[in-house]
Amino acid sequence: MSSTQVTDAWLVVPLYQEEAVIGDVVAEARETFPGIVCVDDGSADDSAARARTAGAVVVRHPVNLGQGAALQTGIDWVLERTDARYLVTFDADGQHQVSDAVAMVHRAREEDLAVVFGSRFLDRRTRPGLLKRVVLMVAVWVTNRSTGLRLTDAHNGLRVIRRDAAQRVQLRQNRMAHATEIVAQLGRTGLPWAEQPVHLLYTDYSRAKGQSLLNSVNILVELVFR
Numbered sequence: 001m002s003s004t005q006v007t008d009a010w011l012v013v014p015l016y017q018e019e020a021v022i023g024d025v026v027a028e029a030r031e032t033f034p035g036i037v038c039v040d041d042g043s044a045d046d047s048a049a050r051a052r053t054a055g056a057v058v059v060r061h062p063v064n065l066g067q068g069a070a071l072q073t074g075i076d077w078v079l080e081r082t083d084a085r086y087l088v089t090f091d092a093d094g095q096h097q098v099s100d101a102v103a104m105v106h107r108a109r110e111e112d113l114a115v116v117f118g119s120r121f122l123d124r125r126t127r128p129g130l131l132k133r134v135v136l137m138v139a140v141w142v143t144n145r146s147t148g149l150r151l152t153d154a155h156n157g158l159r160v161i162r163r164d165a166a167q168r169v170q171l172r173q174n175r176m177a178h179a180t181e182i183v184a185q186l187g188r189t190g191l192p193w194a195e196q197p198v199h200l201l202y203t204d205y206s207r208a209k210g211q212s213l214l215n216s217v218n219i220l221v222e223l224v225f226r
Helices: 022-030 047-053 067-081 098-111 130-147 178-188 204-209 213-225
Strands: 009-015 036-041 057-061 086-089 115-119 159-162 193-197
Touching (some): 009 022, 009 067, 022 036, 022 047, 036 047, 047 057, 067 086, 098 159
Parallel strands (some): 009 036, 009 086, 115 193
């Protein structure tokens, strides 16, 4: 086993219709994180098989329930089946970088943090485009108003969550609104947290697979009225 491997953290990867990239995402991540669970959320393609072949544990939903539900299933699985001290929520589409996840786990250890939130807006490396940036900034405003936290990036799926904090997460927003719900639940724990600058890779593939601007606006409307 490589001395550079992170053995006290498991990656939790919600997975839906990502057969084109998930094998490479898992294979690259497993060089550093030997523990990876992918929650296949009712994919109709070969996503689950490719994730399993690349070395991930795969848990399957028989039907599509949404990313929030997949994330909760993955969190529960790690808490019940492993003794991991940390969970890292990690996207399946190749936007997140393993090096950022490693840096966030190291920071959680060194500063005794229960949560480290990734932020694409703490430096200038990530370029989401003007319209998406505006929508994401509105999401930040809504999330900060509703949770009492002061984040710079509310809908970033790269997070490190210590075991004691993860035990208090019970997501009920199955769709994308879970991103605000998880921030609220982690904030209510009163446990120490920080934000970490991360670099999201916007490729043609990830842009095609990502949330449309209209859908992002719909998410914001849902959050406001809830």
